Amino acid sequence: xxxxxxxxxxxxxxxxxxxxxxxxxxxxxxxxxxxxxxxxxxxxxxxxxxxxxxxxxxxxxxxxxxxxxxxxxxxxxxxxxxxxxxxxxxxxxxxxxxxxxxxxxxxxxxxxxxxxxxxxxxxxxxxxxxxxxxxxxxxxxxxxxxxxxxxxxxxxxxxxxxxxxxxxxxxxxxxxxxxxxxxxxxxxxxxxxxxxxxxxxxxxxxxxxxxxxxxxxxxxxxxxxxxxxxxxxxxxxxxxxxxxxxxxxxxxxxxxxxxxxxxxxxxxxxxxxxxxxxxxxxxxxxxxxxxx
Amino acid sequence: xxxxxxxxxxxxxxxxxxxxxxxxxxxxxxxxxxxxxxxxxxxxxxxxxxxxxxxxxxxxxxxxxxxxxxxxxxxxxxxxxxxxxxxxxxxxxxxxxxxxxxxxxxxxxxxxxxxxxxxxxxxxxxxxxxxxxxxxxxxxxxxxxxxxxxxxxxxxxxxxxxxxxxxxxxxxxxxxxxxxxxxxxxxxxxxxxxxxxxxxxxxxxxxxxxxxxxxxxxxxxxxxxxxxxxxxxxxxxxxxxxxxxxxxxxxxxxxxxxxxxxxxxxxxxxxxxxxxxxxxxxxxxxxxxxxx
Numbered sequence: 119x120x121x122x123x124x125x126x127x128x129x130x131x132x133x134x135x136x137x138x139x140x141x142x143x144x145x146x147x148x149x150x151x152x153x154x155x156x157x158x159x160x161x162x163x164x165x166x167x168x169x170x171x172x173x174x175x176x177x178x179x180x181x182x183x184x185x186x187x188x189x190x191x192x193x194x195x196x197x198x199x200x201x202x203x204x205x206x207x208x209x210x211x212x213x214x215x216x217x218x219x220x221x222x223x224x225x226x227x228x229x230x231x232x233x234x235x236x237x238x239x240x241x242x243x244x245x246x247x248x249x250x251x252x253x254x255x256x257x258x259x260x261x262x263x264x265x266x267x268x269x270x271x272x273x274x275x276x277x278x279x280x281x282x283x284x285x286x287x288x289x290x291x292x293x294x295x296x297x298x299x300x301x302x303x304x305x306x307x308x309x310x311x312x313x314x315x316x317x318x319x320x321x322x323x324x325x326x327x328x329x330x331x332x333x334x335x336x337x338x339x340x341x342x343x344x345x346x347x348x349x350x351x352x353x354x355x356x357x358x359x360x361x362x363x364x365x366x367x368x369x370x371x372x373x374x375x376x377x378x379x380x381x382x383x384x385x386x387x388x389x390x391x392x393x394x395x396x397x398x399x400x401x402x403x404x405x406x407x408x409x410x
Numbered sequence: 411x412x413x414x415x416x417x418x419x420x421x422x423x424x425x426x427x428x429x430x431x432x433x434x435x436x437x438x439x440x441x442x443x444x445x446x447x448x449x450x451x452x453x454x455x456x457x458x459x460x461x462x463x464x465x466x467x468x469x470x471x472x473x474x475x476x477x478x479x480x481x482x483x484x485x486x487x488x489x490x491x492x493x494x495x496x497x498x499x500x501x502x503x504x505x506x507x508x509x510x511x512x513x514x515x516x517x518x519x520x521x522x523x524x525x526x527x528x529x530x531x532x533x534x535x536x537x538x539x540x541x542x543x544x545x546x547x548x549x550x551x552x553x554x555x556x557x558x559x560x561x562x563x564x565x566x567x568x569x570x571x572x573x574x575x576x577x578x579x580x581x582x583x584x585x586x587x588x589x590x591x592x593x594x595x596x597x598x599x600x601x602x603x604x605x606x607x608x609x610x611x612x613x614x615x616x617x618x619x620x621x622x623x624x625x626x627x628x629x630x631x632x633x634x635x636x637x638x639x640x641x642x643x644x645x646x647x648x649x650x651x652x653x654x655x656x657x658x659x660x661x662x663x664x665x666x667x668x669x670x671x672x673x674x675x676x677x678x679x680x681x682x683x684x685x686x687x688x689x690x691x692x693x694x695x696x697x698x699x700x701x702x
Binding site: 140143144148172227286289292343344347348349350368371389392395 | 432435436440464519577578579580581582583584585586588589635636639640641642645660662663664681683684686687
């Protein structure tokens, strides 16, 4: 594989996810923190208007605007569509090299610790993920192979991935998560530096990861309103095994709703605030491994 | 003191504080839960448009719109000012009895457990608070004697108070906090029932409470942007003693900022998401007691 020449770190793709916003502001002020000798690193704020208003988005979710066919349509008046084109021009400039790697910083109200979200199993990403997760026990790897269909910002690059940290409320900075995320970014940049310099010596045999299975919505009433809450026995237990028959939701009157699947699953994004409107209570995943 | 005839429970004064929104919806569906023999209880949703959009507010903070002089001004086009007048008409109808007690339900991203916030030390409120906090160890009492100046909804009634529960992210339901808040409301209604029926036998000697001292803002740079985060050693330690010289904030480059006060204080509302824009990082309080 060719070398990595350009890396972009994006914060504030969602304007109320402050960890990424303030990390990118820090990197812009102190660029030596993200500079390495063998490649160029760019720190970029995503949805500028949403950041200014501390909202996820103004008119539409910025992180669903990067379908290639959408980006080629005539421009409308939606701010996020306009900003998506600007970001595309920055990351894929018409007259110079495109960015090789995109690291898109997100946070979640779910208790997901430090998660690297990959959109494919490109050997570079798989080895990076194996290296990082073996060296940093806080890191989990989640693979969600639906890049091209989703319009994620990171889908602009084959080697794009997200870092998702939580739990932290929207509009809140958590210092511990801030430091942990900064450390993780530093480890990733160091890995790329070593990769470019031919210094990677693979030591891991397997990558343990979580693979997207399906979305689960909240139980809802006839009007479409949620009719139950995440069960206390499931709350904050992202990446823990959920067994058939275990409690998943509880109605407002106290009736338990059970997981009726046939096999153990590993829920993530449990009780993410921004997903209520997307009709997502959690993602179910299965735990897998890839032999390297 | 005369009897309590009418009690109002308000949820969704802030539209993204879901605990109160869904408790009021539950009480509207199952009114027997809040009905008692000696008084009438009304369950009311506050900022309807903000609830529909799962935002704190549309144009201005609804819970700052209840100044009496504001309510008497000519009506403008701001939704929250219009809704404040509607709520005032419901709680203080021109041709019938006003509500005696307002219970205004809020949630916070700060780790405040179950807090009753009183705006004055009316003997009824002090005895209610002493009774509830002695019987329910999760409950803390906070007294903030600035009702008339603030425009809080609860200031419509001398016996108005807030219930503030956390930590929970905006736009998220936490089942444990939901049940605990419902239980607390039930205990308060039971107390009022017993009060009306002359069945209160005071057993507590003292009310332990936390008294507002001052607001502390985040350290900020020349552009007014926050320049530090809540220190990890202070995060989630609401109601715990903060000693002179202890760490309060940490800058983005890792420099600790200490508490320079001269005496022990008890911070609350630490890292409340909605208070970043109000330039509030926390409130400092002192721990006090009233002899009953």
